[in-house]
Amino acid sequence: QLQLQESGPGLVKPSETLSLTCTVSGGSISSSSYYWGWIRQPPGKGLEWIGSIYYSGSTYYNPSLKSRVTISVDTSKNQFSLKLSSVTAADTAVYYCASDPVAVNLGVDYWGQGTLVTVSS
Amino acid sequence: DIQMTQSPSSLSASVGDRVTITCRASQSISSYLNWYQQKPGKAPKLLIYAASSLQSGVPSRFSGSGSGTDFTLTISSLQPEDFATYYCQQSYSTPRTFGQGTRLEIK
Numbered sequence: 001q002l003q004l005q006e007s008g009p010g011l012v013k014p015s016e017t018l019s020l021t022c023t024v025s026g027g028s029i030s031s032s033s034y035y036w037g038w039i040r041q042p043p044g045k046g047l048e049w050i051g052s053i054y055y056s057g058s059t060y061y062n063p064s065l066k067s068r069v070t071i072s073v074d075t076s077k078n079q080f081s082l083k084l085s086s087v088t089a090a091d092t093a094v095y096y097c098a099s100d101p102v103a104v105n106l107g108v109d110y111w112g113q114g115t116l117v118t119v120s121s
Numbered sequence: 122d123i124q125m126t127q128s129p130s131s132l133s134a135s136v137g138d139r140v141t142i143t144c145r146a147s148q149s150i151s152s153y154l155n156w157y158q159q160k161p162g163k164a165p166k167l168l169i170y171a172a173s174s175l176q177s178g179v180p181s182r183f184s185g186s187g188s189g190t191d192f193t194l195t196i197s198s199l200q201p202e203d204f205a206t207y208y209c210q211q212s213y214s215t216p217r218t219f220g221q222g223t224r225l226e227i228k
Contacts, residue, residue, distance in 0.1 A: 037217070046219060046220075046221045046222045047159075047165065047208055047210075047219040048219070049216050049217045049218060049219065051216065052215070052217075060215040060216060061216065062122075063122065063216070096164055098164075101212070104153045104213060105152070105153060105170065105171040105212070106155075106170050106171070106212065107155030107156075107167040107169075107170035107171075107176070107210065107212065108155070108157075108165070108167060108210070109167050109176065111164035111165060112164065113164060114164055
């Protein structure tokens with residue numbers, strides 16, 4: 001049973017870079033079955049996929065955020081990370097890390113609990 | 122990107138009612154459509170994958186159907202714990218995209 005846990009600052013200043021890490025336990029991040037993704041949800045709003053990374057380092061990003069997003073993986077620590085640059089108040093959201101199955105006929109079955117990141121001076 | 126549109130955006134219903142939520146994709150996604158339930162302060166929970174397959178542990182009152190561009194989630198007899206927000210999501214292509222959500226409220 002996979003478990004995912006987000007960690008990182010809960011408050012980021014405007015124009016700075018948001019950095020979060022997701023630690024995967026109960027399985028290997030080097031599994032061939034999953035990409036590892038970041039999804040966010042502004043307060044009171046819907047879900048937005050930010051991007052995903054495979055253990056090899058292959059990534060895909062949401063085009064709307066691509067210019068500001070970097071997702072990386074550290075297989076030695078069983079972790080993957082999100083960096084979002086030049087943040088504004090619109091980036092205030094609960095950020096979830098999640099498993100993103102390679103098989104397109106499967107849904108996201110493992111989620112972190114989510115972490116609220118507020119962008120404010 | 123593939124756009125996902127859900128209807129209705131909100132819905133009021135009573136315990137025991139049969140409820141249907143629809144999701145439309147901006148292009149064909151075959152059967153690569155998933156449904157999630159989200160309760161306040163919690164991560165989404167996978168209910169249905171591949172349009173009609175019930176995730177393990179999910180009650181059988183939940184069902185899904187559809188293919189191509191049009192999909193439905195049906196709850197056959199609403200229970201108190203079903204009042205939540207429901208999202209569809211396509212896994213046909215990247216980036217994955219979600220519908221805007223349907224909030225199911227108690228009448």
